[in-house]
Amino acid sequence: EPEVTQTPSHQVTQMGQEVILRCVPISNHLYFYWYRQILGQKVEFLVSFYNNEISEKSEIFDDQFSVERPDGSNFTLKIRSTKLEDSAMYFCASSEGGYMNTEAFFGQGTRLTVV
């Protein structure tokens, strides 16, 4: 069964450093998302991406964040200068697309720890 894959599974970084989280969405999906989940809390929407541009973003997704689809398969989230409060599980998700086909398939997540 096709799945969304994320690497690395766990990333530890120093405060102020840049991190790039990587995702390979399901191959025929057109819409891509990043969510984050602080331990024990709800899943928070960060950004949606379609046709090589951001569709929507939340208030959390400020200038420190950026997304990119550098080639035909990868989808990345970059945090430019990490803060302690960026520590969370980051989930990538993808969906086929179309107004009705928005069932999101989530990856296993990358646990980011900022120290």
Place this chain on the structure above:
Amino acid sequence: GQQVMQIPQYQHVQEGEDFTTYCNSSTTLSNIQWYKQRPGGHPVFLIQLVKSGEVKKQKRLTFQFGEAKKNSSLHITATQTTDVGTYFCAGRTGTYKYIFGTGTRLKVLA
């Protein structure tokens, strides 16, 4: 901002008992999705509801979307230990933007 709240936050039930979680949005939603997240896992899509008043069933799970499209519920009949996890609703508020609810953590005691 837009908020999606769920109650209860936690629920412990004996195996075989029923369970219901309620989802309430501060704004009208285009549609609503439900996800299940096992401990240490990732959200897994369960269902999508689109129409006002819609009811859908999946085996022991019944999902309902309110008439005003601002609330929803998930009911599990005769819970099993495999139902353990956190259940999230996610309301569509934009073209491709979903706001997740606060979640209900279900524990089933054997």
